[in-house]
Structure formats: structure tokens, C-alpha cells
Amino acid sequence: MSLTIAEENYLKAIYHLSDGGTKSVSTNDIAAEIKTKPASVSDMLRKLGDKAVIEYRKYYGVNITEEGKKIALGTIRKHRLWEVFLVDKLQFAWDEVHEVAEELEHIQSPLLIQRLDAYLNYPKFDPHGDPIPDEFGDVKARPRVALNEMEIGQSGQIVAVKDSSAAFLQYLDKVGAYIGARIKVMDKVEFDGSLEILVDQKKNLFMSKDVAANILIQQS
Incomplete structure (x- = not known):
């Protein structure tokens, strides 16, 4: 169609x-x-x-409809694969890729996307941690919880972000919070829900509730 x-x-x-x-x-x-x-x-x-x-x-x-889902998932798949390509192969920063991928996702060449997927070694997640649908539209999501919902003493790994705007990603770069970072909740402020977290067992960060709500953690 x-x-x-x-x-x-x-x-x-x-x-x-x-x-x-x-x-x-x-x-x-x-x-x-x-x-x-x-x-x-x-x-x-x-x-x-x-x-x-x-x-x-x-x-x-x-x-x-089911046909609509198939097309939407195909577009999402292309978008996220192109984001991986731009970051891993062309050294774009993760805050620079969304608009470029928005254009590339509309290329109508199934063979190109199959070869792109193979060239990238079949990635499961994009640079922002979102799952990449496979060629059949299956999505392999992983358990995750928003950082602001975690309790003092709980720990895990940053696996995704809800907000992929350039401003938010640039903020995370500035404070040193990245996909794959290990974190532990050290304290939560009852008044405003802000948190103190330990990153990679060496850096303490103070983070607002709104920022923490946009960071997704796989607990361990």
C-alpha cells in the first residue's frame, strides 16, 4: 500500500x-x-x-487497524535503525539524530532496510533505549521503571529515556547520565520528589522529579 x-x-x-x-x-x-x-x-x-x-x-x-499497525511499526523500525546507524557509524550525537531519522524513515526499500539491519548486526535498541521492531513487527521490550518511582537504596541501569528532545539529551550529557550507566538512589526529598543518585559508584547527582520521570531503569 x-x-x-x-x-x-x-x-x-x-x-x-x-x-x-x-x-x-x-x-x-x-x-x-x-x-x-x-x-x-x-x-x-x-x-x-x-x-x-x-x-x-x-x-x-x-x-x-492491524494493517495500520504493520505500517506504523515498519516506519518506527526504519527510524530507529537509522538512528543507530547515525550514532554508531557516522558519530552523530544522540541528540542530533531524531530529525535526520524522521526524513530517512520514509525511504521505501525493504531490501535497503534488511541490509542496514544486517550491517548494524541486528541491534535490538536504538541510541535512546527504545526497542527496534524486527522485520515481522515484533517488539522485544524489557522490564523498566521510571527513576522517580524507585525507592532509596534501589539500584539498576539506565536503559532508555522517555524524552528524546535535544534539550533533555544535552542536559543528560552535561550531568553524565547516559544509557548503560549504573545508578543507585541515595536519597529522596519528600517536599518536591527530587532525588540524589550515585552514578557508576563514583558520582553523586541531584535530580528533579521531572527529570527522573523521563529516565527509565532496569532494576537489579
């Missing part, structure tokens, strides 16, 4: 907003995610409905 770049972007947004197709999504939520007007969203939803990649009933929300 041939979709435009805009249609693929909408499908990807709907997939994320629906938690992988498990719930309905409102047009207002889609408009906020795409950064456009609800009226424009309604026009696009009618087009996507005609192509049977979503089910849309006015006032009842949007549900992504």
Missing part, C-alpha cells in the same frame, strides 16, 4: 498515542501530537479510513 509521508507520520503518531493500538485516540490528542488544527486532522483521518489503516467514527475516536 502506498502512503504519503504525512499519512505515515499520522499513523506513527496514532500508534504511539494508542499505546500500540490498545485504546482509542481523540482527534484533539492527534492534533496536539502532530501540531496542527483538529480540522486538518479530521480531513486526514477520512483519507486514512478510506485506506483501511484506521477506523474513525466522529465523536468516538480513532482506532488503528
Whole structure:
């Protein structure tokens, strides 16, 4: 099925907003995610409905179909593989790759993506810790918890971030928090939920609740 770049972007947004197709999504939520007007969203939803990649009933929300999920996961797969390539092979920083991958994800060449995957030795996660769907759309997620939900004395490894904006990633670089770092919660402030954490058994950091909520940990 041939979709435009805009249609693929909408499908990807709907997939994320629906938690992988498990719930309905409102047009207002889609408009906020795409950064456009609800009226424009309604026009696009009618087009996507005609192509049977979503089910849309006015006032009842949007549900992504199985075909829609397949296309969305394919786009996500390409995006995350390109991010790995840009960081590992072209030495981009992890805060520089999102916009470039947004363009590369729309290349329509299954053979190119198969060879890219093999060239990268079949990575399971992108530079931000997000799982990369395989060629069949299967996603191998790993158990993880937001840092702000951990208790004093608990420890683990940073495996992903919720916020992949350049500003947030640059902040993590500045304080020395990175994917793979070992952390331990040393203290939590009752007043505002901020934390003191130990990184790699040698560096103490003080982190706000909002920052900690965007850092995902695999506990150990």
C-alpha cells in the first residue's frame, strides 16, 4: 500500500498515542501530537479510513487497524535503525539524530532496510533505549521503571529515556547520565520528589522529579 509521508507520520503518531493500538485516540490528542488544527486532522483521518489503516467514527475516536499497525511499526523500525546507524557509524550525537531519522524513515526499500539491519548486526535498541521492531513487527521490550518511582537504596541501569528532545539529551550529557550507566538512589526529598543518585559508584547527582520521570531503569 502506498502512503504519503504525512499519512505515515499520522499513523506513527496514532500508534504511539494508542499505546500500540490498545485504546482509542481523540482527534484533539492527534492534533496536539502532530501540531496542527483538529480540522486538518479530521480531513486526514477520512483519507486514512478510506485506506483501511484506521477506523474513525466522529465523536468516538480513532482506532488503528492491524494493517495500520504493520505500517506504523515498519516506519518506527526504519527510524530507529537509522538512528543507530547515525550514532554508531557516522558519530552523530544522540541528540542530533531524531530529525535526520524522521526524513530517512520514509525511504521505501525493504531490501535497503534488511541490509542496514544486517550491517548494524541486528541491534535490538536504538541510541535512546527504545526497542527496534524486527522485520515481522515484533517488539522485544524489557522490564523498566521510571527513576522517580524507585525507592532509596534501589539500584539498576539506565536503559532508555522517555524524552528524546535535544534539550533533555544535552542536559543528560552535561550531568553524565547516559544509557548503560549504573545508578543507585541515595536519597529522596519528600517536599518536591527530587532525588540524589550515585552514578557508576563514583558520582553523586541531584535530580528533579521531572527529570527522573523521563529516565527509565532496569532494576537489579
